Amino acid sequence: MPLPESRPDAAAPLVALRDVHLAFGRNAVLKGINLEVRRGQAVSIIGPSGSGKSTILRCITGLLKPHSGEIFLDGIDVRALKSERELIDLRKRVGFVFQQYNLFPHLTVLENLVIAPTRILGRDAAAARREAHALLDRVKLSGKAAAYPGELSGGQQQRVAIARALAMQPELILFDEVTSALDPETVGEVLTVIRELVQDGMTCVLVTHEMRFAEEVSDEVYFTEAGLIVERGAAHKIFSDPDSERTRSFLTRAVNGESDGRRQARNSFSPITFDRLKFSI
Amino acid sequence: MADSMDGAYAGNAPLLPQAGWRRPAWVLAALLVVLALSQWPALRQAPLAKHLLTWSPALLLGMLANIQISVLAMLIGTLAGLVIGALQLSGLRVVRVLTHCYVQTFRNAPMLILIYFSTYVFPFEIHVGAHYVAFPDWLKVTLGLALPASANVAEIFRGAILSIPAAQWEAASSLAFRRTQLLRWIILPQCLRRMLPPWMNLYAGITMGTALASLVGVHDLLDTAQIASTTVNRVDFTVAIYFTTLLLFFVYCYPISRYTHYLERKYAFT
Numbered sequence: 001m002p003l004p005e006s007r008p009d010a011a012a013p014l015v016a017l018r019d020v021h022l023a024f025g026r027n028a029v030l031k032g033i034n035l036e037v038r039r040g041q042a043v044s045i046i047g048p049s050g051s052g053k054s055t056i057l058r059c060i061t062g063l064l065k066p067h068s069g070e071i072f073l074d075g076i077d078v079r080a081l082k083s084e085r086e087l088i089d090l091r092k093r094v095g096f097v098f099q100q101y102n103l104f105p106h107l108t109v110l111e112n113l114v115i116a117p118t119r120i121l122g123r124d125a126a127a128a129r130r131e132a133h134a135l136l137d138r139v140k141l142s143g144k145a146a147a148y149p150g151e152l153s154g155g156q157q158q159r160v161a162i163a164r165a166l167a168m169q170p171e172l173i174l175f176d177e178v179t180s181a182l183d184p185e186t187v188g189e190v191l192t193v194i195r196e197l198v199q200d201g202m203t204c205v206l207v208t209h210e211m212r213f214a215e216e217v218s219d220e221v222y223f224t225e226a227g228l229i230v231e232r233g234a235a236h237k238i239f240s241d242p243d244s245e246r247t248r249s250f251l252t253r254a255v256n257g258e259s260d261g262r263r264q265a266r267n268s269f270s271p272i273t274f275d276r277l278k279f280s281i
Numbered sequence: 282m283a284d285s286m287d288g289a290y291a292g293n294a295p296l297l298p299q300a301g302w303r304r305p306a307w308v309l310a311a312l313l314v315v316l317a318l319s320q321w322p323a324l325r326q327a328p329l330a331k332h333l334l335t336w337s338p339a340l341l342l343g344m345l346a347n348i349q350i351s352v353l354a355m356l357i358g359t360l361a362g363l364v365i366g367a368l369q370l371s372g373l374r375v376v377r378v379l380t381h382c383y384v385q386t387f388r389n390a391p392m393l394i395l396i397y398f399s400t401y402v403f404p405f406e407i408h409v410g411a412h413y414v415a416f417p418d419w420l421k422v423t424l425g426l427a428l429p430a431s432a433n434v435a436e437i438f439r440g441a442i443l444s445i446p447a448a449q450w451e452a453a454s455s456l457a458f459r460r461t462q463l464l465r466w467i468i469l470p471q472c473l474r475r476m477l478p479p480w481m482n483l484y485a486g487i488t489m490g491t492a493l494a495s496l497v498g499v500h501d502l503l504d505t506a507q508i509a510s511t512t513v514n515r516v517d518f519t520v521a522i523y524f525t526t527l528l529l530f531f532v533y534c535y536p537i538s539r540y541t542h543y544l545e546r547k548y549a550f551t
Contacts, residue, residue, distance in 0.1 A: 061455055084459055091457040102452035106470050116456040119466055168456060 012075070014039045014172060014203055015060055020069030022055060029055050030066065031227035037172070037205055042198040044206045044214035044235070047224035048250065053207040054099075056224075057174040060205070061094045062087045074171070092121065095165030095173035099180050101157040103149035109136070109160050110145040113167045121168065128167070135163040139193050155186025159193055166197075173197070175206040211255050215239045223247045306535060313528060320521065332518050333525065336509045340522075343505035344529050350419055350501070351488040354426035358487070359480070361427065362434025369439045380435070387432035392425070392490045399425030400497040419501075422494040430487050437479045441472035474548045481541040485534045492530070502526055 015037040022030040029052045037043045045053045058064040059071055062078055071078040073090060081087050103112050113132035117123045136142050139159040149157050158178055165173055175194065179187045191213050198204055198217045208214050214221060218235040223244070231244045239255075242248050368380045387395070399421045407414045445468050453463040495504035506526045510519045 063451060063454060088457045088459060091455055094455075096452075096455035098448065098452060098455075100448055102448045104449070104452070104467055104471075106474065115466060116458070119462060120457045164456070 013037055013072075014041075014074055015205070016070070016072045017056070017059070018070040020056075020059060020066045020071060022052075022059065022064065022066040029227055030059070030069075033069070033224075033227070033229060035222060035229065035232075037203060039171075039203055040201045041219045042204045042206065042217050043220045043222065044208055044218040045222045045224055046208065046211065046214055046250075046254075047222075047230075051224045052227045053224055054176050057096070057176050057205060057207055060174060061096055062090055063096075088120075092168060093171045095168060095170035097158070097161050097165050097173065097175045097178050099177040101149070101154070101161040101181075103157055103160055103164070105149050107148075108145065109141065109147050109149065109152070112149065112160060113164050116164070117167050132163070132167055135166050136160075138166075138196075139163045140189070153186055154182045155189045158182065158186075158190045162190070162193055162197075172203045172205070175204060175208070177207050177209065179208070179210055209254070211239070211251065223250065225250070306538065310531070310535070313524070313531070317524065320517075320524070329515070329517055329521060332509075332513050332515070333521060336505075336513075336522065337525075339505050339509065340502060340525060340529065343500065343502035344533070346419060346499065346501040347488065347491040347494070347530075348533070350423050350426065350491045350494060350499075351484065354423045354430055354487055354491075355484050357423070357427035358430025359434050361431035363438055365431060366435035366438030366442075369435060370442060384432045384435050387428045388436060390429065392429055393493050393496065395428050396422050396425035396493050396497060399428070418497055419494065419499045422491070422497060422499050426487050426490055429490075430483060433483050434480065437476050437483070438472070441475045442468060444475060445471050478541045478545045478548070481537055481544070485537045485541075488534055488537075489530060502529060 013036040017035040020033040117128040221238040
């Protein structure tokens, strides 16, 4: 099914959420989210854990369906997409990078990058491989094409995951706490890749706990808490002079305690490491 | 990450037994050799050796019957089991309940009873048009063994699919995979690796179960051994022939179990 022609109207947002509500059972996760992302913009969503940040990303790409509200991606009403086909057409345009990388463990790095373009988009295998090698160069992993994900470090896997999303040539990439599972030493290499993407003009939505990085790369920052957008604004404004007292106290703690937060993130990751090992058995 | 992975390797390495003789299977093999050697004076006596030599082609033919039954039962069981295992994950509750009952019934039934069941429930010939097609006992036994095989394969398959983390489904969905493509390219390849070791274990179990075929009159290895034993009617020969029977099963099943073990270790780290 052909999607409506994308309009080159620069003023219209690429992504727009209006009053989005979502609950898991009786637990309300999103209580009226409004969000806009324009083409070429980098937008960060920050806020305490459990405030619904990752849920927002999953709603944008149709992995979760909100109960009320509107989600538009380039004018397409995401909530109205019923058939698998329509959702597939949407997801071809939206890349997603997960906290836990979620590479396919039975495929090599190169196969991870090539499988979706060839099987889903029907691209020529040789061209897809060439492109994949170029992407691996871009994320500085050209020597790892034949490796399996289990042989790579977390930072390397996450860069492969970014390359895998890029291989689909999306118009928008959603980053879901992509550095939270990483060792501090490898966070930098992943952030460098994202920074370059933003500089190249890729539209990005980042859910992140890396406050300094969010301040540096974002055009706009949203602060969420308990399923609501508490404050939105230009990055420098939010970080230097937020309107909301809530934002201010969160940022004070988050920026000052960044190393603490990092350590916490690592600790919270250890059970997941185990999970990942189990999964390869 | 890399460190933790390396740690896992290093931590697990000493657990892998380095000294082969510690393994129970090797002990059993050594025991068999010792027993055979202890019987050597008897074995050397010309009549016994001659009898064994005379009967060995029949024994091997009998073994072929066992292998034939086990392979066919496993083939039918696997095909049926994959279908039933997939149905166990069906969206329809009725289908799930029915397949669950099937799996639980045949997984928890003694093989011998299933063999009796299939032998006496099925007719000995089938009327197709004007022809009567014989329904031989060995085929009935095969079906009797295919029942538990299918139930076990279904369970292995269901377990393998459920063991793939939800994150893999989510990742593939976000890359615009359709459900069928996702199963074909992401889930099933990962399932196959996980299924192979338990599947081969099951095959070894079914092969050993084929020895029960002699109880319903199938001319297999054990049946041949019994005939040989009563025909020759010598105590030492009876002992020797049952040892040979044991050895033949061991020689067939042990490499399978070793290979399974190898696969388990191989896929543990990839």
